[in-house]
Amino acid sequence: MTAWTLHPDRALPADPVTRPIAREIYQAVRDLPIVSMHGHVDVTAFADDEPFPDPAQLLVVPDHYLTRMLVSQGAQLPELGVGPADGPGFESDPREIFRRFCAGWKHFRGTPTRYWMEHELVEIFGVTVRPSAETADQVYDQVAECIADPSFRPRALLDRFGIETIGTTDPAWSTLAEHARLAADLPGRVLPTFRPDPLLHPARPTWLGDLERLATASGIATTTYAGFLEALRERRAAFVAAGGLATDHGHFSADTTPLPDDVARALFEKALTGGPDGPGITAAEEAAFSAHMLFQMAAMAADDGLVMQFHPGVLRDHDPAVATTFGPDKGYDIPVVTEFAHGLRPVLEAFGNSESFRMIAFTVDEDVYSRELAPLAGVYPALRLGAPWWFLDAPDAMRRFRESATETAGFSNMSGFVDDTRAFCSIPARHDLARRVDAGYLARLVAEHRLDLDEAVDTAADLAYHLPKLAYAAR
Structure with missing residues (x-):
């Protein structure tokens, strides 16, 4: 590949x-x-x-540009880790949140969010595979390894x-x-x-x-x-x-x-x-x-x-x-x-x-x-x-x-x-x-x-x- x-x-x-x-x-x-x-x-x-704390909290949860696009395609905010933690459907697993983001990568085509996010992943975190449902865990692991470093x-x-x-x-x-x-x-x-x-x-x-x-x-x-x-x-x-x-x-x-x-x-x-x-x-x-x-x-x-x-x-x-x-x-x-x-x-x-x-x-x-x-x-x-x-x-x-x-x-x-x-x-x-x-x-x-x-x-x-x-x- x-x-x-x-x-x-x-x-x-x-x-x-x-x-x-x-x-x-x-x-x-x-x-x-x-x-x-x-x-x-x-x-x-x-x-x-x-x-x-984790790649989802860093890249997905706080970015309303990103979450609003996924919501427009049917995702629920609690599924993206947004909202009261004790609310219905709230997803607490950061890896699962990140998988939902990667599975929806195609929805960002043509948007500035796509440009920003691919710059972050490639230029900052050294990711070498495009986000997708199949590569979500690989991308997550690469980002997680980076943010564990004090640098x-x-x-x-x-x-x-x-x-x-x-x-x-x-x-x-x-x-x-x-x-x-x-x-x-x-x-x-x-x-x-x-x-x-x-x-x-x-x-x-x-x-x-x-x-x-x-x-x-x-x-x-x-x-x-x-x-x-x-x-x-x-x-x-x-x-x-x-x-x-x-x-x-x-x-x-x-x-x-x-x-x-x-x-x-x-x-x-x-x-x-x-x-x-x-x-x-x-x-x-x-x-x-x-x-x-x-x-x-x-x-x-x-x-x-x-x-x-x-x-x-x-x-x-x-x-x-x-x-x-x-x-x-x-x-x-x-x-x-x-x-x-x-x-x-x-x-x-x-x-x-x-x-x-x-x-x-x-x-x-x-x-x-x-x-x-x-x-x-x-x-x-x-x-x-x-x-x-x-x-x-x-x-x-x-x-x-x-x-x-x-x-x-x-x-x-x-x-x-x-x-x-x-x-x-x-x-x-x-x-x-x-x-x-x-x-x-x-x-x-x-x-x-x-x-x-x-x-x-x-x-x-x-x-x-x-x-x-x-x-x-x-x-």
Whole structure:
């Protein structure tokens, strides 16, 4: 049997004119360090630096890109090790979970998940047979042998993967104790990111409990609107002190319209006193309050220098029953049409020309790249256009992004690539794919005599490394 290998020119242009140019550009940037500032790998993985438990827990269970495809083909989440361990049908045998993944390998053809996963298996774990029902145990054993080696523990993989800096995503009430340990062992390497979303949506059933967590972490009572704002400021300051460089906001709408203080205070008090059985706050009132709080987050960012990462436009937990049973982020989040020009106007009017404020805007609505986001990023110095994210983190979508956004925004108004992943071992695969796609796009500009080769190589290095460093630089 011929050993499974990956073509060195994968994802580069197919035509014979641009491919050699793309190959040269890619080779110049392929080994640049990775700056992974928008990620969701659990900080405890680095703080504890324990061996990964098994191949299924490493590669299958936490990757909702992967599990959602298998679910679409009839698999049940419990069969993939997702959900309460005491629930019906829950599969606790990691080898059996891995067999189900390998048996469904064909379903990933043509998807970015296929590219990422084959890069991981071949380039990282040295697997030499393509996954299938027949080879599942062989692949499992190869990965298991690797992760048993100390050189495959999380901190060692930071070096193996060439990750210079990685951001984690942490709730506003995090004690940041793990980050304190990491700051002593790996200074400047693993940085916290402030994620206040649950606190900015007072209709969520967890809101009152989350307010108490915020109060405990900050030492400031959150029983008043003023105390709520002050507690958020204190926690942001704690994240800055811990090395944090950014905040992360995943609201449904891009609306950032501020409310008069008395109206915001009244809505806060209504949500606070309504309780689970009281009148509570209406959907329209919550939308207005969350938009107002986004403006407040921008105002705080202009004061403390944290970069405001903003990615609205996703209908979270499309199937409520799945969310109730298995929790959020299980592959049932669906993109919706998103409007930015009016939504971001209040924040950009107030802070878009300020040297102290920075926002990176992401979207999963492709239509707004050329119509709204690229023109906005192309004029407001405080706004950068984030890389294709989530469902758009795919070869053809990344090419479309370059073609739709570059002519208006230019390269310098972009954030460079971010990977937005919980699957740690997919990070180098995702960055590698982005570098190949960018090399292909730049090669076409060279072939069309719109860029010289040295300019293309310089731009590729910017997109891969220098722009992310600049976009998230401390101020």
